[in-house]
Amino acid sequence: xxxxxxxxxxxxxxxxxxxxxxxxxxxxxxxxxxxxxxxxxxxxxxxxxxxxxxxxxxxxxxxxxxxxxxxxxxxxxxxxxxxxxxxxxxxxxxxxxxxxxxxxxxxxxxxxxxxxxxxxxxxxxxxxxxxxxxxxxxxxxxxxxxxxxxxxxxxxxxxxxxxxxxxxxxxxxxxxxxxxxxxxxxxxxxxxxxxxxxxxxxxxxxxxxxxxxxxxxxxxxxxxxxxxxxxxxxxxxxxxxxxxxxxxxxxxxxxxxxxxxxxxxxxxxxxxxxxxxxxxxxxxxxxxxxxxxxxxxxxxxxxxxxxxxxxxxxxxxxxxxxxxxxxxxxxxxxxxxxxxxxxxxxxxxx
Amino acid sequence: xxxxxxxxxxxxxxxxxxxxxxxxxxxxxxxxxxxxxxxxxxxxxxxxxxxxxxxxxxxxxxxxxxxxxxxxxxxxxxxxxxxxxxxxxxxxxxxxxxxxxxxxxxxxxxxxxxxxxxxxxxxxxxxxxxxxxxxxxxxxxxxxxxxxxxxxxxxxxxxxxxxxxxxxxxxxxxxxxxxxxxxxxxxxxxxxxxxxxxxxxxxxxxxxxxxxxxxxxxxxxxxxxxxxxxxxxxxxxxxxxxxxxxxxxxxxxxxxxxxxx
Ligand SMILES: Nc1ncnc2c1ncn2[C@@H]1O[C@H](COP(=O)(O)OP(=O)(O)OP(=O)(O)O)[C@@H](O)[C@H]1O
Ligand SMILES: [Mg+2]
Numbered sequence: 271x272x273x274x275x276x277x278x279x280x281x282x283x284x285x286x287x288x289x290x291x292x293x294x295x296x297x298x299x300x301x302x303x304x305x306x307x308x309x310x311x312x313x314x315x316x317x318x319x320x321x322x323x324x325x326x327x328x329x330x331x332x333x334x335x336x337x338x339x340x341x342x343x344x345x346x347x348x349x350x351x352x353x354x355x356x357x358x359x360x361x362x363x364x365x366x367x368x369x370x371x372x373x374x375x376x377x378x379x380x381x382x383x384x385x386x387x388x389x390x391x392x393x394x395x396x397x398x399x400x401x402x403x404x405x406x407x408x409x410x411x412x413x414x415x416x417x418x419x420x421x422x423x424x425x426x427x428x429x430x431x432x433x434x435x436x437x438x439x440x441x442x443x444x445x446x447x448x449x450x451x452x453x454x455x456x457x458x459x460x461x462x463x464x465x466x467x468x469x470x471x472x473x474x475x476x477x478x479x480x481x482x483x484x485x486x487x488x489x490x491x492x493x494x495x496x497x498x499x500x501x502x503x504x505x506x507x508x509x510x511x512x513x514x515x516x517x518x519x520x521x522x523x524x525x526x527x528x529x530x531x532x533x534x535x536x537x538x539x540x541x542x543x544x545x546x547x548x549x550x551x552x553x554x555x556x557x558x559x560x561x562x563x564x565x566x567x568x569x570x571x572x573x574x575x576x577x578x579x580x581x582x583x584x585x586x587x588x589x590x591x592x593x594x595x596x597x598x599x600x601x602x603x604x605x606x607x608x609x610x611x612x613x614x615x616x617x618x619x620x
Numbered sequence: 621x622x623x624x625x626x627x628x629x630x631x632x633x634x635x636x637x638x639x640x641x642x643x644x645x646x647x648x649x650x651x652x653x654x655x656x657x658x659x660x661x662x663x664x665x666x667x668x669x670x671x672x673x674x675x676x677x678x679x680x681x682x683x684x685x686x687x688x689x690x691x692x693x694x695x696x697x698x699x700x701x702x703x704x705x706x707x708x709x710x711x712x713x714x715x716x717x718x719x720x721x722x723x724x725x726x727x728x729x730x731x732x733x734x735x736x737x738x739x740x741x742x743x744x745x746x747x748x749x750x751x752x753x754x755x756x757x758x759x760x761x762x763x764x765x766x767x768x769x770x771x772x773x774x775x776x777x778x779x780x781x782x783x784x785x786x787x788x789x790x791x792x793x794x795x796x797x798x799x800x801x802x803x804x805x806x807x808x809x810x811x812x813x814x815x816x817x818x819x820x821x822x823x824x825x826x827x828x829x830x831x832x833x834x835x836x837x838x839x840x841x842x843x844x845x846x847x848x849x850x851x852x853x854x855x856x857x858x859x860x861x862x863x864x865x866x867x868x869x870x871x872x873x874x875x876x877x878x879x880x881x
Binding site: 339341362363364365366367370372374375376377378379380381382389390393423424425426439440 | 804
């Protein structure tokens with residue numbers, strides 16, 4: 271019996287670039303409560319996918335997420351990681367292979383930053399040398415200078431710095447799965463934006479399967495490969511890519527969650543290079559936008575400058591075309607049509 | 621302009637820190653100085669007296685060393701027993717879900733402390749026996765509560781999210797206790813032990829009533845035989861021991877307090 275648990279864990283642990291997570295009709299009823307906090311929740315997260323849970327306070331996001339590492343035991347249903355039923359695995363051993371970041375950060379106050387990051391490697395029996403190298407590497411990844419920060423204690427760090435350490439600590443043993451509960455919740459908008467950008471860059475290089483809980487729909491759009499919009503009892507109102515949800519909200523509930531300015535939010539997701547550009551000669555002024563900027567940035571520049579058209583430059587800096595408000599609007603329409611086409615191809619209900 | 625303001629702020633802060641440290645060192649030095657001064661004063665005063673034969677029998681180095689040794693022995697052994705018994709009890713109680721069990725044990729410890737120490741000692745002597753062991757048991761009963769209560773408080777005041785992240789990272793509950801909870805509870809538990817130690821020094825004077833020795837002998841003899849110097853010597857010694865033990869405990873507290881907290 272312990273041997274099969276061991277092999278299962280070794281198999282999961284070896285999937286460092288993401289494991290598939292399957293939740294099948296998972297429910298949770300807290301003792302002493304009539305209504306379930308999570309009811310019949312089913313979802314498949316593909317390896318390497320970054321899935322966002324969004325929903326109002328108390329809808330069951332945290333509860334759903336914490337059942338995946340068994341901090342909360344499900345009342346019914348099954349959860350598998352890489353095909354293994356997690357209920358058949360030893361909870362402590364399982365958790366060592368699932369990165370865990372909580373909203374309250376929860377750094378250990380009596381341990382230095384280096385010691386905090388070393389916790390899981392130590393539990394897994396890594397050598398001192400390997401652990402030390404990993405700490406250095408991770409601190410650099412989250413942009414904290416190891417020389418300055420490794421030997422400080424958590425209370426000597428700012429909130430944003432602590433959250434980075436929280437993320438580094440969860441990544442320490444290179445787990446295939448990460449659970450992140452509002453990891454950037456306690457920071458000001460500017461730090462938050464910076465952390466999000468860093469995180470996106472990080473995910474591009476590490477590609478874990480990540481469940482990411484947030485209140486903030488804009489954060490979900492910005493980071494997620496797919497977004498699950500949740501309502502009461504963790505019911506899935508819509509589960510799709512950010513672009514698809516913005517283009518075609520499934521119902522009034524989702525629409526209310528998106529809020530105003532859906533078109534602008536969509537524009538932020540579309541790079542300039544997907545638009546059909548006008549002639550380069552139309553860009554009479556010196557205002558320029560890059561091909562990998564978003565259409566939202568392009569529109570912003572058009573409005574700010576009042577120019578009828580702006581020039582588009584490629585990575586080498588040479589002028590390749592121009593953009594007008596009309597062309598941006600056309601690109602938005604084309605994007606919606608393309609989305610609808612892929613969706614009917616996949617045979618999903620629109 | 622901004623730079624100079626900032627520099628001033630920094631130097632003010634470091635000056636404040638320096639005065640802080642000076643105050644702390646002064647406070648730290650105060651206790652030993654007071655103890656040395658009062659013991660020196662006592663010695664000086666005794667040397668001016670003509671002692672009669674009764675006084676000479678108690679006011680000599682051998683006798684004083686014997687009684688002080690007994691007193692320290694009672695105090696320290698009782699405190700070790702309290703630590704060994706009350707800390708695990710506190711850990712167990714803070715882990716049980718049963719409110720009734722917690723209420724019961726805390727209530728029991730409360731009774732132990734609230735009952736006058738003389739009462740506990742004499743009651744035990746009547747229903748059991750006189751002597752060292754009885755005195756020890758009485759001391760343990762009497763000073764159990766502070767350590768028990770502080771162990772529970774120390775464990776319960778820990779940020780639940782710190783515990784949750786430890787568990788979520790894959791520590792077993794034993795590892796969470798050893799690596800996270802106990803180190804973080806150390807300052808509070810030690811404060812409880814310090815209180816217990818000081819209690820013990822005071823209460824150990826009562827051991828004399830059941831033939832268990834200690835400095836209580838000198839105080840009671842001094843009273844009974846109306847020998848003022850004997851009485852004063854006993855009293856000053858007990859007070860000095862209490863102060864010194866409290867002082868040592870405070871140093872230990874500072875040394876063992878986890879860094880970063
Ligand atoms: N330990 C618990 N015992 C009983 N009920 C709980 C417990 N934890 C959560 N609940 C209840 O379950 C429901 C879902 O809570 P959950 O924490 O999952 O919500 P959430 O979506 O994460 O909310 P938030 O955005 O505020 O963090 C809530 O109604 C909450 O009151
Ligand atoms: Mg939550």
